[in-house]
Amino acid sequence: DGGITQSPKYLFRKEGQNVTLSCEQNLNHDAMYWYRQDPGQGLRLIYYSQIVNDFQKGDIAEGYSVSREKKESFPLTVTSAQKNPTAFYLCASSLNRDYQSIGTQYFGPGTRLTVL
Amino acid sequence: AQSVTQPDIHITVSEGASLELRCNYSYGATPYLFWYVQSPGQGLQLLLKYFSGDTLVQGIKGFEAEFKRSQSSFNLRKPSVHWSDAAEYFCAVDHSGGYQKVTFGTGTKLQVIP
Numbered sequence: 001d002g003g004i005t006q007s008p009k010y011l012f013r014k015e016g017q018n019v020t021l022s023c024e025q026n027l028n029h030d031a032m033y034w035y036r037q038d039p040g041q042g043l044r045l046i047y048y049s050q051i052v053n054d055f056q057k058g059d060i061a062e063g064y065s066v067s068r069e070k071k072e073s074f075p076l077t078v079t080s081a082q083k084n085p086t087a088f089y090l091c092a093s094s095l096n097r098d099y100q101s102i103g104t105q106y107f108g109p110g111t112r113l114t115v116l
Numbered sequence: 117a118q119s120v121t122q123p124d125i126h127i128t129v130s131e132g133a134s135l136e137l138r139c140n141y142s143y144g145a146t147p148y149l150f151w152y153v154q155s156p157g158q159g160l161q162l163l164l165k166y167f168s169g170d171t172l173v174q175g176i177k178g179f180e181a182e183f184k185r186s187q188s189s190f191n192l193r194k195p196s197v198h199w200s201d202a203a204e205y206f207c208a209v210d211h212s213g214g215y216q217k218v219t220f221g222t223g224t225k226l227q228v229i230p
Contacts, residue, residue: 004159035220040125042206042222043160090159103148103167103210103218107159 003027004108006091011113013078013085021076021111023091031096032074033105036060037088046089049074050096078113086115120209122221129197130229137192137224139207148210149190151181154223155203163205166190177201202228 004025013019025032031050035043045058049068063082068074074093078085091108095101119142129135141147148167152160164175171183181192190207207221 040222043220045218092160103150104162104165105160105218107152107161109159110157112157 004091004093004106006089006108006111008111009109011111013113013115015115016080018077018079019113021078021089021091021113023074023076023108025072025074025091025093025106025108027093027095027106028071029093029095029106030071031094032068033092033094034058034064034066034074034076035090035092037090037110043090046076085113088112120207120219120221122205122207122224124224125222126225126227128227128229131199132196135192135194135197135201135226137205137207137226139190139192139221140188141190141207141209142188143209143211145211146183146185149181149183150208150210150218151175151179151190151192152206152208152220153177153203154206160206163192197226197228199228199230202226 007022033048034046037043044060046064047055047058047066049055052068052071055066055068065077089111092105094105121140150165151163153163154160163179164173166173166183174180179194183190204223204225206223208218210218
């Protein structure tokens with residue numbers, strides 16, 4: 001089955017620690033994204049990557065870092081510089097190859113990060 | 117700045133009743149428009165999308181949406197709601213011509229009562 005997996009589903013972190021959230025897709029999609037979701041605020045874009053070894057900052061990139069060394073993987077690191085990291089994190093991917101696929105994103109099940 | 121407005125934070129409807137969820141966007145040209153649904157603790161699933169052409173688009177699970185350029189709206193509708201439709205619904209706008217810059221609305225949470 002093709003899809004996007006995120007792990008772990010729940011993650012607890014102590015203040016001052018960095019933590020890495022995993023996102024893997026086997027859809028052969030070119031583009032991948034990371035969003036943060038907070039109650040009442042919808043989804044906000046953290047980082048996105050259109051191709052391997054290239055990524056761009058989204059609207060709220062401060063305190064986060066990413067890498068895109070492989071097409072199928074786009075891990076997100078929440079650093080200690082992120083002031084309020086407790087949130088639900090969603091990873092997505094899209095094909096963006098033709099008229100039908102452009103703009104359509106497929107989402108993983110999410111990781112809920114809690115800072116203790 | 118581009119924006120997406122979902123004016124209803126929470127809507128309650130009876131099972132079998134019709135549903136309309138509102139979405140307005142602010143953008144100079146016609147963007148790509150989407151509706152996504154999210155069940156509690158889960159990721160988002162695409163319901164439908166509009167790029168061009170027929171302004172009434174059909175999606176999965178019996179949903180449809182109508183693009184009205186004059187009102188900058190893209191409202192989601194369903195003629196008869198089922199209890200399984202209870203979820204949060206997000207309108208989204210791609211104002212970059214399909215190249216990643218997607219803005220999501222703040223969501224409308226739908227409650228369905230028997």
